[in-house]
Amino acid sequence: MAQVFFIPHGGGPLPLLGDPGYARLASMLRALQPRLDGSKAIILVTAHWEAEQPRLATSPHPGMLFDYYGFPEESYRYGYPAPGAPDLVEPVVSALAAQGIGAQLDPERGFDHGTFVPMMLMRPEADIPILQMSLMSSLDAERHLAVGRGLAALLDQDITLIGSGFSFHNIQALIGRSRVDREAGYALAKSFHDWIDEAVCGEGLRADQRAERLAAWETAPGARFCHPREEHLLPLHVCLGAAIEAGMAVTKIFGEPVKGYQTSGYHWQAA
Structure with missing residues (x-):
């Protein structure tokens, strides 16, 4: 089944460590486990990787990249x-090229915490191949919508x-x-998320109109308070671009505060 998720992955490994501020978020991610049944592969766009062009982790057996610091040793x-999903690399490169977007390959990159933290909760079996993909360092909203439009071509192949990212990402x-x-x-x-949800x-x-509004996300009330830097919001642009191009219907799957700050997650599937 073709489907798209935008998920908040939390702060570092805290959802895995049982931090009470992330309890509802962790519970939501665990509840998504059966929705991945039948997925042949996952393309995962992580907020924790940026490159000039979208970069693809091509290793058939990705390692782990612990890209956080100051947490308990167990983390x-x-x-x-x-x-990994090396068989998807060529189709993804071709799909992006159709949008005028080049791609880079990285045979060394491991799973960063934008990937392994949510996936350990969403799919603890670790049985679905994952192609990890970067953002573009330009952080251009329109270009990330275009990335999504390109990836839509692959979603009718039981690829998720x-x-x-994180719809609220003001670390301070x-x-x-x-x-x-x-x-x-x-x-x-709350004001920012009301605007984004709309x-x-x-x-x-x-x-x-949805694409135009998300491209202009900085005009939303509270936008730069919620995102002093927008890298954790841009995976949403990729998701919306793909879902619109594929004609999918959306459901809000998360709308709870994290550490007191409103946070959203969404799921799209064939209408």
Whole structure:
């Protein structure tokens, strides 16, 4: 079944470590496990990898990349032995080329925590091949929508697309060091997510209007408070571009506060 997910993956390994602030997020990710049944492979766009052009991890047996610091020792011993998906590399390169987007190959890159943290919860069996894919370092919203439009061509082959980011990613706020008062920050996050939810899920919007709104995400109330830097939001642009191109219907699958700040997740499938 063709499907697309945008998921918030949390802060570092905290969803795996049982941090109470991430309990509802971790529970949602675990509940997605059966929805991946029947997926032949996963294309996973991670917020924790950027390159000039979309970069693809081509190893048939990716290792682990512990790209965080200051966490308990156990969080550096995780393993996620899902195979890579080298057979998907050529089709993805061709699909991106159709949008005028080049791609780079990386045979060394392992699974970063934008991949292995949510996947350990969503698919602990590690039985589905994963092609890990980077963002573009330009962080251009329109170009990431175009990446999604290209990837849509592959979704009718029982391939699942996952955008792994975080719809609220102000680290200083999450660790309690924001210059903005906490209650004011909660209100800004709520306003931003109301705007994003309307753009993604609101009734009465045409597909092109959804794309236009997400391309202009910086105009949303609270946008730059929620995303001082937008890399954790852009996987959503890839997902929306693919889902629109494939004519999919959307369901909101997460709408809970994380550490007090509103957060959203979405699932698209054939209408």
